[in-house]
Amino acid sequence: MGLAKRVIPCLDVDNGRVVKGVRFVDIRDAGDPVEVAKRYDEQGADEVTFLDIVASSEERATMVHVVEQVADQVFIPLTVGGGIRSVDDIRSMLAAGADKVSINTAAVKNPHLVREASECFGAQCIVVAIDAKQSSNDMSPSWEVFTHGGRHATGLDAVQWAIKMAKYGAGEILLTSMDRDGTRDGFDVALTCAVSTAVPVPVIASGGVGGLDHLVAGIVEGCADAVLAASIFHFGEYTVQQAKQYMAERGIEVRL
Amino acid sequence: MNRIAVIDLGTGNLRSVARALETAGRGDCEVRVSDAAGDVSRAERIVFPGQSAIGSVMGRLRSNPALLDTLVESMGAKPFLGICIGLQALYARSSEDGGVEGLGVLSGEVRHFLEAGGGTSGSFNDPDSGRKLKIPHMGWNNVCQTHEHPLWQGIEQCAWFYFVHSYCAFPDAAGEVYGVTSYGLEFAAAAGNRNAFAIQFHPEKSQQNGLKLLGNFIHWDGTL
Numbered sequence: 480m481g482l483a484k485r486v487i488p489c490l491d492v493d494n495g496r497v498v499k500g501v502r503f504v505d506i507r508d509a510g511d512p513v514e515v516a517k518r519y520d521e522q523g524a525d526e527v528t529f530l531d532i533v534a535s536s537e538e539r540a541t542m543v544h545v546v547e548q549v550a551d552q553v554f555i556p557l558t559v560g561g562g563i564r565s566v567d568d569i570r571s572m573l574a575a576g577a578d579k580v581s582i583n584t585a586a587v588k589n590p591h592l593v594r595e596a597s598e599c600f601g602a603q604c605i606v607v608a609i610d611a612k613q614s615s616n617d618m619s620p621s622w623e624v625f626t627h628g629g630r631h632a633t634g635l636d637a638v639q640w641a642i643k644m645a646k647y648g649a650g651e652i653l654l655t656s657m658d659r660d661g662t663r664d665g666f667d668v669a670l671t672c673a674v675s676t677a678v679p680v681p682v683i684a685s686g687g688v689g690g691l692d693h694l695v696a697g698i699v700e701g702c703a704d705a706v707l708a709a710s711i712f713h714f715g716e717y718t719v720q721q722a723k724q725y726m727a728e729r730g731i732e733v734r735l
Numbered sequence: 736m737n738r739i740a741v742i743d744l745g746t747g748n749l750r751s752v753a754r755a756l757e758t759a760g761r762g763d764c765e766v767r768v769s770d771a772a773g774d775v776s777r778a779e780r781i782v783f784p785g786q787s788a789i790g791s792v793m794g795r796l797r798s799n800p801a802l803l804d805t806l807v808e809s810m811g812a813k814p815f816l817g818i819c820i821g822l823q824a825l826y827a828r829s830s831e832d833g834g835v836e837g838l839g840v841l842s843g844e845v846r847h848f849l850e851a852g853g854g855t856s857g858s859f860n861d862p863d864s865g866r867k868l869k870i871p872h873m874g875w876n877n878v879c880q881t882h883e884h885p886l887w888q889g890i891e892q893c894a895w896f897y898f899v900h901s902y903c904a905f906p907d908a909a910g911e912v913y914g915v916t917s918y919g920l921e922f923a924a925a926a927g928n929r930n931a932f933a934i935q936f937h938p939e940k941s942q943q944n945g946l947k948l949l950g951n952f953i954h955w956d957g958t959l
Binding site: 480481482483484485520525547550551552554555556573574575576577578600601602603604650651676679680681682704705734 | 746748750751754755758786787788858867869870871872873874875876877893895897898899900901917918939940941942945946
């Protein structure tokens with residue numbers, strides 16, 4: 480009994496289609512965001528996150544349409560990120576049916592966007608996404624914030640940046656380790672716990688999940704409030720249900 | 736056709752509330768998202784949703800006296816469902832935004848988790864484990880039913896519902912509480928008074944349990 484730790488499948492979307500090969504049996508169109516979101520919903524996903532990986536301004540209209548279709552049929556929380564630059568972008572995503580909007584590069588460029596958005600729409604729907612890389616190797620590691628999908632170093636310390644963003648009104652932090660993303664070696668639990676214990680708001684661990692033990696480690700060692708994963712679910716290795724069952728067997732409170 | 740007015744005070748994901756009602760009603764209801772008093776008085780049932788800050792919600796309501804009057808009148812007569820801020824607004828007072836006067840349909844007060852359970856330490860800890868609890872209270876938690884209610888029909892005891900909020904209600908009258916949830920402290924997750932029922936969680940984001948509750952609301956005649 481109590482607040483459950485959340486399991487969040489993440490879908491990369493390009494021009495209105497889910498990319499990175501989602502494989503479900505008996506699904507008609509694995510690229511259709513609505514079908515994929517419905518399938519994760521049936522499996523017991525606690526939320527679904529869509530990331531627009533190209534996010535040009537022309538694509539935003541397509542993404543708004545995707546959000547509308549998904550939100551009309553899937554009744555769990557929906558987060559949308561990728562290329563969100565202004566209060567107007569946020570407004571259009573929320574009006575389309577998104578519950579939360581995730582801001583990454585635009586928050587670094589203009590931290591006041593987070594404050595303005597939070598005052599305008601409430602902290603509960605503003606997620607700040609932080610991409611971090613370890614910048615020192617000694618006994619007390621530190622991590623630097625990167626933007627533009629990990630290409631641009633910012634010089635910002637990830638823990639300090641998370642604290643600042645929570646103060647500015649972020650209701651949640653989506654924390655991705657760029658060192659681990661795509662490696663399947665597991666979350667950077669030191670980074671995750673450093674950020675999660677430093678901020679008063681929930682932290683979602685992301686980047687590096689290759690197996691169900693990694694999800695457990697994200698919660699137990701990483702002190703995360705939620706875990707996000709893409710490929711282990713997309714390629715049909717595990718269902719969300721299996722992941723949550725595994726976590727529950729290891730003493731983690733999940734919604735089953 | 737079952738006519739439902741969803742009150743639009745410019746906050747929150749109203750589209751999802753409307754679609755969830757339509758889905759729960761299986762084509763048997765007409766949902767109108769509106770801030771027009773006429774729509775509220777024509778509707779057979781009222782949904783008052785809301786996110787964000789109660790100050791802006793009450794401010795917008797008070798700046799539309801025709802809507803406020805119709806709403807207050809309806810609250811004594813038609814099946815009424817408050818969601819999230821729509822629950823908090825039914826209490827007499829909230830400490831949010833420096834103190835906001837609510838509609839006073841329910842007796843009690845709305846306070847921030849930190850203010851209610853944190854004391855002076857500035858952090859909010861779980862009294863059992865001693866661990867720091869995050870605010871907002873965001874995610875799925877159990878709602879334990881304290882009284883029977885037509886809206887609970889077919890919903891398991893202590894079922895999972897989705898929450899996202901930093902303020903919560905502390906009722907004065909135990910008889911007005913229909914469900915409680917624990918997060919460091921126990922608060923009213925569902926409360927009601929005659930034809931008004933209100934919930935702190937989001938049924939439109941609570942999958943099958945949420946749709947079940949909304950379906951019960953659509954078929955509720957407003958009596959207990």
